[in-house]
Amino acid sequence: MKTTGNTVFISGGSAGIGLAIAKKLNAEGNKIIINGRNEERLQNALEQLDNAVGIQGDLSLEADRIRIAAELKENYPDVNIIINNAGAAFGYLLNETLNAHQKAAIEMNTNYFSVIHFTELLLPHLLQKKEAAVINVSSIAVFRSHKFLPTYSATKAALHSYTVALRNTYEEEKNIRIYEVYPPLVNTEFSAEIGGANGIPPAEVADELILALEKDQFDVPVGDSKQFFKLA
Numbered sequence: 001m002k003t004t005g006n007t008v009f010i011s012g013g014s015a016g017i018g019l020a021i022a023k024k025l026n027a028e029g030n031k032i033i034i035n036g037r038n039e040e041r042l043q044n045a046l047e048q049l050d051n052a053v054g055i056q057g058d059l060s061l062e063a064d065r066i067r068i069a070a071e072l073k074e075n076y077p078d079v080n081i082i083i084n085n086a087g088a089a090f091g092y093l094l095n096e097t098l099n100a101h102q103k104a105a106i107e108m109n110t111n112y113f114s115v116i117h118f119t120e121l122l123l124p125h126l127l128q129k130k131e132a133a134v135i136n137v138s139s140i141a142v143f144r145s146h147k148f149l150p151t152y153s154a155t156k157a158a159l160h161s162y163t164v165a166l167r168n169t170y171e172e173e174k175n176i177r178i179y180e181v182y183p184p185l186v187n188t189e190f191s192a193e194i195g196g197a198n199g200i201p202p203a204e205v206a207d208e209l210i211l212a213l214e215k216d217q218f219d220v221p222v223g224d225s226k227q228f229f230k231l232a
């Protein structure tokens with residue numbers, strides 16, 4: 001699909017991978033709408049972008065999802081790409097915690113249920129566009145579990161499963177494309193407690209996404225995820 005002239009909403013676009021994608025798409029000539037919970041962080045990110053606005057809100061909350069979707073349709077009706085990037089993860093060990101089920105519930109809510117709901121809220125709008133896309137940011141964790149992220153991988157595997165179903169559902173609709181980005185370990189705040197400093201820079205994920213958009217390559221494994229993707 002075209003990589004310029006779009007209006008792109010990025011959940012969790014105020015830092016890390018989301019901000020790197022925002023910068024790259026901005027430089028390619030797209031209008032950017034970034035989101036995050038912390039207003040100050042959002043404003044700092046906006047200072048690094050041109051032709052960009054922010055919508056504060058917590059995508060893990062139903063009321064915020066409804067408000068943000070309504071605001072997008074009302075104030076930014078040109079929005080034709082949504083990037084479901086905001087995510088939650090807890091790094092811990094199953095033999096050192098008693099509340100794994102609570103952590104799992106938070107991860108599943110943010111990484112899976114919230115994405116399904118938010119996408120559902122925007123799909124009718126996107127389907128009216130000449131060209132539209134839903135881009136879900138999953139993870140290398142789709143392909144393997146990790147003892148330090150014991151309940152996170154399943155939430156990304158669930159997101160992957162939903163994304164495949166969504167793509168298959170709309171495969172006859174030529175105006176909407178469903179992408180999935182599988183980052184490996186990326187050096188962001190998110191991954192700091194699991195050795196993220198050894199990860200790739202977030203800009204590498206953004207570069208791979210732009211190339212994939214240009215080629216209509218709907219699965220976008222990045223770095224080490226490519227090997228796992230081949231075997232899956």
Ligand SMILES: NC(=O)c1ccc[n+]([C@@H]2O[C@H](COP(=O)([O-])OP(=O)(O)OC[C@H]3O[C@@H](n4cnc5c(N)ncnc54)[C@H](OP(=O)(O)O)[C@@H]3O)[C@@H](O)[C@H]2O)c1
Binds near residue numbers: 041042085087184
């Ligand atoms: N970093 C990695 O190694 C890695 C690897 C594979 C996949 N991923 C995935 O990539 C995505 C982005 O991760 P990242 O590493 O870029 O994280 P990050 O650097 O911590 O940035 C997360 C962004 O999301 C926002 N955010 C977090 N929770 C939110 C919520 N509930 N509602 C709205 N905004 C929210 C944050 O801002 P506020 O805190 O102000 O809300 C921030 O803008 C996640 O889905 C993650 O699972 C990351």
